[in-house]
Amino acid sequence: MSSEAAQPGTPPMDPKRARALWREWTANMETGAATPALRIGIAATFTANPLVPYLGGHLLEAGVQPAIQLGPYHQLFQVCLDHRSHFPGGVDVIVLLWRIEDLMTEEVSAFLHGDPEALGRALGRLSSFGQAVAALRSAFAGTIIVNLPPFPSTLPAHALELSNPGNLGAFHRTITSALVEQLSRIEGVRLLDLDALQRHHGVAGSFDARQWYLYHQPFSDRFLFETGALLGRMIATLRRAPRKCIVLDCDNTLWGGVVGEDGVGGLQIGEDFPGWAYRDFQKLLLRWRQQGILLAIASKNNEADVWEVFEKHSGMALKREHISAWQINWEPKAENIPKIAKALNIGTDSLVFIDDNPMEIDYMRAARPEVHSVLMPEEPADILPAMRVLAAFDRLEITKEDRGRAEMMRAEQQREAALSHLSKEDFLRDLALTVELFPAPPEELDRIAQLINKTNQFNLSTIRRSVDEVRVLAAAPLHRVYGLRVADKFGDYGLTGVAIIERSPAKQRWTIDTLLLSCRVLGRQVETAFLAGLAADALEDGAHELFASFVPSAKNAPAASFLPDHGFTVAEGHAWRAALTSIPPGPPYINLLRPHCETISA
Secondary structure: OOOOOOOOOOOOOOHHHHHHHHHHHHHHHHHOOOOOOEEEEEEEOOOOOOHHHHHHHHHHHOOOOEEEEEOOOOOHHHHHHOHHHHOOOOOOEEEEEOOHHHHOHHHHHHHHOOOOOHHHHHHHHHHHHHHHHHHHHHHOOOEEEEEEOOOOOOOOOOOOOOOHHHOHHHHHHHHHHHHHHHHOOOOOEEEEEHHHHHHHHOHHHHEOHHHHHHHOOOEOHHHHHHHHHHHHHHHHHHHOOOOOEEEEOOEOOOEEOOHHHHOHHHOEOOOOOOHHHHHHHHHHHHHHHHOOOEEEEEEOOOHHHHHHHHHHOOOOOOOHHHOOEEEEOOOOHHHHHHHHHHHHOOOHHHEEEEEOOHHHHHHHHHHOOOOEEEEOOOOHHHHHHHHOOOHHHOOOOOOHHHHOHHHHHHHHHHHHHHHOOOOHHHHHHHHOEEEEEEEOOHHHHHHHHHHHHHOOOEEOOOOOOOHHHHHHHHHOOOEEEEEEEEEEOOEEEEEEEEEEEEEOOOOOEEEEEEEEEOHHHOOOOHHHHHHHHHHHHHHHOOOOEEEEEOOOOOOOHHHOOHHHHOOOEEEEOOEEEEEHHHOOOOOOOEEEEOOOHHHOOO
């Protein structure tokens, strides 16, 4: 599995390179030349030492600098009940790795010998494990990752026995399903699917008998490498926002053939090979679109020819309305890319570019290195297998805003059309803006964390936090985590603003730790209404002053004047302060809703 962060010209990631990266990094940490940004603890029922360099190498390639420490062998319950003593110095992520034949050895053996009560005892053992994870969750604010167990590989029974479907196979399915059900009830526990990874590689390919007998380490080197890749993707995703848009070539990418030469009827797309492969790729694109990934086109073609394919070819799964932006002309694609980003109001570093032409890919990588450029496989049968494993769109949760993003973009294009016929003042009055400020409920915290990790332009502090860190702050008595939802007559922008507030013990001062808005709602004075709502809550809470900081970054210049423009004066360093009475009210054309205000002082 290659990392999305790998640079052109970088050798492909393999076990040897992962180990080399990890050796160099750990040597630098030992000499003090490098400082880890993330601390990970791993506890396992088997010897997990060989996994460390593979996890570390993949994280380093993804731009995450980790320190990794191992808990004691086969001590999962002890680690869950007292993680501090087993991971001295503290960790940000705890990974719990286990196998059925390790955690419930007696129960699975009895089951294989015909004991009808053994599965019930195994489920009881699993329930105890779930309770231990719940205890860890209550005591540990960071990220918890627990694996789904792979099929047992160190028992006398095996996967190809004729009795397996109702025997060991049934035991494994029951335990796995029960684990998913139990852990789904514990907030914020992430599941690492080693069962799926083992199925991908095969039970035989994932097992190393010699390593098991020598070191109680049951997995093959390749399986450990891929486990490190999958686990690294999960951890990196917690700290990094996914890409937002796919920019697609057309000829020999969306369809087989060249529309300008072959005509619409001569293109390969439909129910026969190779057209079937292109149609399946389009279905994958639609799946990504449903998950919030925007679709765009950058094609050297006559625009009318391209749209004719979309409108008239019966084999097309994609339709014109699925495309959010396009540049179809004869200009260099590297020059068209910023125009697409501008039309979508996102950065070019949020784009993935897919093309079948190696020269176009090489040129894009040289001219726009921030764009993740992907070469389309030459063989159509290889397209779907290669594309569906792209890590650029990794996300652990699909939020309501993700699912509605493409439709929100269509509404934004309608707004742009309306603005072209009105003055800005008339446009804002005509929008019928509604802004709702609310303390973020648990079900919105994934979206809150997503905004914290991807919003750059209007972001006072650019502090990044995982959803687990946000969850801790939301539950803390002296903190408040707010969400802001915006809508107008064209539609709902979704949850587009976040504020994290720290209240002084006497509640006389509120300090803005985080204040950010999605760029989609900038230019409408939503930020003024946002601050006015926070100030009103602070007054009702008994506060007199509001403190905030502006920490400049490479991208947050749009927020630079926000504090002085809204009644704040310099305190010291990056800090600003304002009397709550000096905060301006929200604009008259914005309807500010605070449905929680009756309970604000609770």
